[in-house]
Amino acid sequence: MSDIPGGPMENRPVHFIWILDCSYSMSGEKIGQLNYAIREAIPEMRSVAHDNPAAQLLVRVMTFSTTAQWHTPVPVSIDDFTWQDVQVDGGTNLGAALALAARELETPPMPQRALKPVLALVSDGQPLDEWRTGLxxxxxxxxxxxxxxVAIAIGQDADRGVLQEFLGNPELPVLDANSPKQLAAAIRWASTAAVKAASQPVAGGLTKAPGPAFAPPTLDDDDDDAVW
Structure with missing residues (x-):
């Protein structure tokens, strides 16, 4: 039964925002594997969205280096979303990216009847600006x-302390991605488990320890030649 007179409850949007470090330290294999991993995760995101018909999954991509900018200018339905490769350029100004994201988390532009948004931050370095202001x-x-x-740390040089502060909960883990295989697993998990958690029509964010629906993946060591 609907709680809205006149018909069933309309789909409520879930805004999924990738916040991607595209600084020069991501050059080479890292940026290539990041592009590949997200592109390959899109079908799984669609599957999760179709399993939650009351939620409308909208995807948007932000990149940050010396500046922060929207790689995907407007939110796009996951059914219509196609991945456009990101490129490296400049330093690691995370604060600019968080400030840009914050402007989209006001109401408006976010609708009042949305479900929880997902903020998925991926970085391999240390911020060069006042990132706490953006946070x-x-x-x-x-x-x-x-x-x-969700926070994914690529390689040994990523500042995991910064990423943990972004999560805002010491019981939530930063995902370590030290090889292409681990990065693919982390991206796949962020693309699915986080969407499932956000699609639940309950108030508040993820404030408790991760339960079965939001348990982090096991990122085992592997035999990849590349270890970042």
Whole structure:
């Protein structure tokens, strides 16, 4: 039964935002594997979306280097979303990226009846700007507080402390991706488990320890020649 007079409840949007480090340290295999991993995860994102018909999954991509910009200018339905490769350029100004994301987490532009957004941050380095200012801007927004957050650290040089602060919960893990295979597993998990968690029509964000629906993947050591 619907709680809305006159018919069934309409689909409520789930905004999934990739926040991708495209600094020069991502050059070569890292950026190539990141592009490949996200492209390959799209069919699984569609499958999860179809399993949650009350939620409308909308995807958007932001890149950051010396500046932050929207790689995907407007949110796109996962059924219509196609991956466009990102390129490296410049430094690691994470604060600019978080501030840009914060502006999209206000109401408006976010609708009042949306489900929790997903913020998926991927980085391999250390921020060069005042990143906490951007993080505070996200935390100050209604939807930033409710967001399901995922953080993926690529390689040994990634600042895991920064990524842990972004998560805002010491019981949530930063995902370590030290090889192409581990990166693919982390991206696949972020693309599916986070969407499942966000699609649940409950108030608030992910504030408790991860349960079975949001348990991190086991990223085992592998035999890849490339270890970042």
């Amino acid at each position: 505070k801007a996200i935390d100050a927004t209604p939807w930033g507080k409710k967001a399901v957050r």
